Amino acid sequence: MQYDILATKEAVARTTEALAGRGIAAMTVENRAEALEHTKTLIPPGASVMNGSSRTLEEIGFVEHLKSGAHGWKNLHEEILMEKDPAKQTILRKHAVLSDYYLGSVHAV
Template sequence: MSLLQNTNLSETAAELIKNDNQVTGLSSSHYTKPASAARVNAAKAALEANGFKVYVVNSRLDAFEALKNLIPAGASINNAHSTTLEEIGFITYIKGQTPWKNVHGEIIAEKDPAKQAELRRTIGSTVDYYLTSVASVTEDGHLAHGDLSGSKVGGVAFGAANVIVIAGSNKIVKDEQEAWKRQHEFALPLESARVRIAYGLPASGVTHYEVIRKASPFNANRIQVILVNEALGY
């Protein structure tokens, strides 16, 4: 099949950098470029040594197919906001007819902010499969990411039965110290640029930050990682 359309092209890193003068300085960042094959292989080996199931694919279309094939029919799914998921066409896909129960639509249909937050905490975080990206994948096999509300880190850390992480190779960093730097000096400014478009707010923030160093000793297969040999998301 062909790649499904990304309906949020204005929120990709390239467009945000081009159109928002607060982030134009990020245009030359090496975090906008895919990593070498050697770094991808190092990250894959380290993730596997830490107990994660890892798949390496060559393109965003391959990532779409890999993700689709990992989720069994009938499963409930939810996703964090993810430019990566948008760029591989998966958000467009799950807005249509799928073999899964997508609770995201039920959550955003609730317009009362307090009730919507409760749905994010309950049905949103405890799905069979939680789909997301991360800000960084370290060469020593750790996953690092942050968010403002806590819904993303909560679902990934414990709430969901299974988690699938999709990350472009541009998110590979040396270690946790660089992961922190990438989160705050690259991902956060771009997320702030996105919320200026999406919500009319001046900036986002990282009030919750999480590093996952090893697979769960109680469910070693809970978190699966798809590494893509392309630059995706931020």
């Protein structure tokens, strides 16, 4: 595979169809700005949000948006990083996996 060449629209369509066959709804967008805007519409105000490691979330600007606080969500990642007591931080990490929205990169489908 060549990761420096964009997939064709046909390849993206086949992938989207294959994901749908596995019960996963995929949405395609034209660029990173559109990806960020669409992602923001999926999370309602007041929702708890946790993010895993994701180059994609970094590239589209989601991580910075989450850090900015300009969203109306409960940022669980920030709460974990702000807590200095290791025992309390462990509890927060356990609770974070039960967040309303957990965003990360695709690992396997």
